[in-house]
Amino acid sequence: MADQTAWPAADEAWLERYRRSIAGKHVPAAVLEQRERELLEAVRAADMPAIELFGKADVLAAEDAAELATVDEEVRESLGGGLRPALREVGHTLMGIGIVAVLIMFARHGWTIDLDLALTLVAAGVTIAFVGWTVTRALFASGRSGGAVSALVAAVAAALAAIATAAVLGADRIVARDVPTPLLALAMLMPGVTALVLASRMPQQRFRESWDDAQWLHRFRGALRSRLVPAPAAQGHVAELEQALAAAGTSAHDEFGDPVVLARQVAAADRVARTRRWWVSTVAGTGTPLVIAALVLANQSWGALTIPISVVLALAGLAAPVVRWDDRPWAKGA
Missing domain, CATH: 1.10.287 (Helix Hairpins)
Known part of the structure; x- marks a missing residue:
């Protein structure tokens, strides 16, 4: 018996382009899977190629994304949506720093390099600053303004300490000579690769379901401010919700769902x-x-x-x- 979930061979290239075009458009996986089943059923029922039945794959993907994308999925996949997107962003940051550093090493030193302790500390300080900034943005986007400030202060302090130590030590403190540049490049790129692999293997983020109303409203206001909603407007939205909750007699989470998701919707308007x-x-x-x-x-x-x-x-x-x-x-x- 033929596999009823398999697309015709002639339509596989069309399907692949559809998937590439709709990837990253905040369509939930279950919804996208259902949509692909609908498209396959239509192709089988019409007994004609997908390109003739639906037109260009990227055009249909854009139309489907506009209809099927959700704010919940956008929050899950963006900074502020939990550990997975934050870890992915840290991985990208580390990879970017690592690639630039590797190219500079090859351009200036060739296939071997002497490791200078002061320069190593400066590089560590710069990396800490960039990673700390990423963590700060993730916390701020999730409405945790206090945590964001703490992370930023800690990152700046650590980066300045590393750079100040390098200045005290001075140049020409070589800790290793004739280190193979490819080996050092591999070591520099490994943290970014590891972070990206871990992020790709993490399960889909689940929203927190247990909230105290005061915590929920505080997180909602913080998420509004992270989207640059003016402070008076943000406070006005919080006051409106407080009145609605008092009248409804239910919890904020039961009435409005996740605070960051609601804040994104309000900020978008x-x-x-x-x-x-x-x-x-x-x-x-x-x-x-x-x-x-x-x-x-x-x-x-x-x-x-x-x-x-x-x-x-x-x-x-x-x-x-x-x-x-x-x-x-x-x-x-x-």
């Missing part, structure tokens, strides 16, 4: 918050590459590649506002 987020992301997307390009030029870390890399980074920074211009909230009339 707040034009001021959307405008603030657009400006923050655009300024960061423009300023970060420009600052890195300036540092590359100042340090001459890449040898003959310094100018080309600086130009690419500068162009990336200047392109950010152009790419994001159509997404500006005040032009959408809502």
